[in-house]
Amino acid sequence: MSGSAPALALEGIVAGIGPLTILDGVSLALSAREVVVVLGANGAGKTTLLRTIAGLLSPREGGIRLFGVPIEGRPAHLITRAGIGHVPSGRELFPRLTVGDHLDLAGRLSPPARRNELRERTLAMFPALGERLRQRAGTLSGGEQQMLAIARALMTDPRVLLLDEPSTGLAPKIVLSVFQTFPVLREQGVSVLLAEQSLTLGLSAADRAYIIDQGRIVLSGTARELANDHRVADTYLGR
Ligand SMILES: Nc1ncnc2c1ncn2[C@@H]1O[C@H](COP(=O)(O)OP(=O)(O)OP(=O)(O)O)[C@@H](O)[C@H]1O
Ligand SMILES: [Mg+2]
Secondary structure, three states: OOOOOOOEEEEEEEEEEOOEEEEEEEEEEEOOOOEEEEEOOOOOOHHHHHHHHOOOOOOOEEEEEEOOEEOOOOOHHHHHHHOEEEEOOOOOOOOOOEHHHHHHHHHOOOOHHHHHHHHHHHHHHOHHHHOOOOOEHHHOOHHHHHHHHHHHHHOOOOOEEEEEOOOOOOOHHHHHHHHOHHHHHHHOOOEEEEEEOOHHHHHHHOOEEEEEEOOEEEEEEEHHHHHOOHHHHHHHHOO
């Protein structure tokens, strides 16, 4: 493992479902403690990208390195163990299981000696969940469910957290409270890769951004650069 390697680096990732190519040579990199957003319209390939990094889909070509260590092609649970947390699109909680059950299940992927510490750290980030440990996930508000999906991923002690459109279905104020966890994660040494459809929302939350269109990265830069780049809106709205 190299000290100067990026937290996460993708090189020429090609992936798809059956004969269908969805990601067509995606390269990107994420530094330690960086918040990076992948912006793209509906169907651009954001979810496929995060699922491929998380090991739920195997790339047909290309490499994925976590702090310099190749992880592409490994099964998802080993990628989780290696340090990648995935907060899936639509949250994918178990409605009848409690908040505490979700944290316990995810904690099983971490070393037993660390579980209590992880749980304390996670609940310190989301005090509202601590008050609802015995509540079933299906009865939580949308914002609380998103917090739980993030908390569950944090129970595996990730160094890189993948967040797939956590803003979906949430009121702007609640989205803000979800995005306010990013600086806290950064302080804890976690890098964030966020997938988002909304330009303004995504650019407001990130240091840097990549724009994905039809499975290819078409633009990248700092959030500030892209906020002032007319090509961004053209890419998005021109079709
Ligand atoms: N299981 C699947 N079978 C066939 N095609 C799929 C499948 N999953 C995704 N696709 C196709 O791959 C492309 C990328 O989809 P993906 O879900 O990655 O996009 P996305 O950027 O996450 O979109 P959204 O913003 O709607 O979540 C789309 O054209 C989609 O129709
Ligand atoms: Mg998606």
